[in-house]
Amino acid sequence: PIAVQRKYSVATMGADGIGPEVVDASVQVMEKLVELDGSFQLAFENFDWSSDLYKKTGKYIPDGGLDALKKHDAILFGAVGAPDVPDHISLWGLRLAICQPFQQYANVRPTKIFRGTSSPLRKAEHGDLDWVIIRENSEGEYAGQGGRSHRGQPWETATEVAIFSRHGVERIMRFAFQSAQKRPRKLLTVVTKSNAQRNGMVLWDEVASEVAKDFPDVEWDKMLVDAMTCRMVLDPKSLDTIVATNLHADILSDLAAALAGSIGIAPTSNLDPTRQNPSMFEPIHGSAFDITGKGVANPVATFWTASEMLTWLGEEEAAKKMMDAVEAVTERGIATRDLGGSAGTKEVTDAVCQELDKMY
Ligand code: ATP
Ligand code: MG
Secondary structure, X not given: OOOOOEEEEEEEEEEOOOHHHHHHHHHHHHHHHHHHHOOEEEEEEEOOOOHHHHHHHOOOOXXXXXXXXXXXXXXXXXXXXXXXXXXXXXXXXXXXXXXOOOOOOEEEEEEEOOOOOOOOOOOOOOOOOEEEEEEEOOOEEEEEEEEEEOOOOOOOEEEEEEEOOHHHHHHHHHHHHHHHHHOXXXXXXXEEOOOOOOOHHHHHHHHHHHHHOOOOOOEEEEEEHHHHHHHHHHOHHHOOEEEEOHXXXXXXXXXXXXXXXXXXXXXXXXXXXXXXXXXXXXXXXXXXXXXXXXXXXXXXXXXXXXXXXXXXXXXXXXXXXXXXXXXXXXXXXXXXXXXXXXXXXXHHHHHHXXXXXXXO
16 A cells, blocks of 8 residues: 555534534545545544533633644634623634634635525526635734723723734735636625725725735726625626625625525635644534534535635645535535525435545
């Protein structure tokens, strides 16, 4: 046997709700892929950080936890959020507590309509909507700056300050132009609200024009975020790569996922493009407590997530096979309820493994 040279260690963290169900399903598919492919290896280590752990110990991340996590090549994350923990505590306790120290400043969110599935946009079909939304992931409206005064008084005020640094805007803009350049259409839309927000958003516009000079082959335009929502619905074919602030891209990517058919198919990558820290990959959807434990969660978002992770690790061929297998399954009409089907998580997962078997 030929010695396997490419070996990656992956930290898995299902965390809350349906997170563990969809992460486990993805590990099953990746193990099948590794077995069939034979040219690379994945070593998984599971981390049990979750809202349950927080409720028991008062901490989402145990002491020294980040150092242990940092040893891995990538992190596959499920979802965080529990009914009895306020959302801002769980979000900052786990997800952002990993994203921030690991400098995962680029958040990448592809969307498309899978073969055999339908979009709520009545006329749109496979191929009509194929976008990558790049979300600034380290500052902006989610910088955590601000505070409250005169608590409880009728004159109480709260400030939520959006921070935009030239360094932060420039690095995400450069990343966005590079991402657009790698795609066949080489098309980028820069989203802001620079008519109403005269400081940070104007800085975005200025930096976009400067960075654009280094990418003469990328065609780009500017959109205000409100007009952008209309364009996504009315003219989806005119868009390809999209870059926006932390808040704007958060909202636009939920819209994108819904237009593509379901929040249950959309992946996201939190990347440290310098590769000094592991990047983290997760489905866009949340912990979905309404369907937890019922075996009906759509694992496709996490399959696509895992495929994006393999691409980032350098295993493009295997990543593509994994997506081809997933799309062969949706094309056969094997889908969970959110996509209008009747299959459960396990049926979809097994069907993807069978498709992989056929491919090798
Ligand atoms: P969060 O605050 O963590 O984003 P949320 O309350 O905004 O959570 P989700 O947990 O994503 O939202 O759930 C929104 C709806 O989408 C729920 O009805 C849920 O059941 C459904 N949903 C989310 N993910 C999936 C999935 N993978 N498969 C099927 N349905 C899903
Ligand atoms: Mg949500």
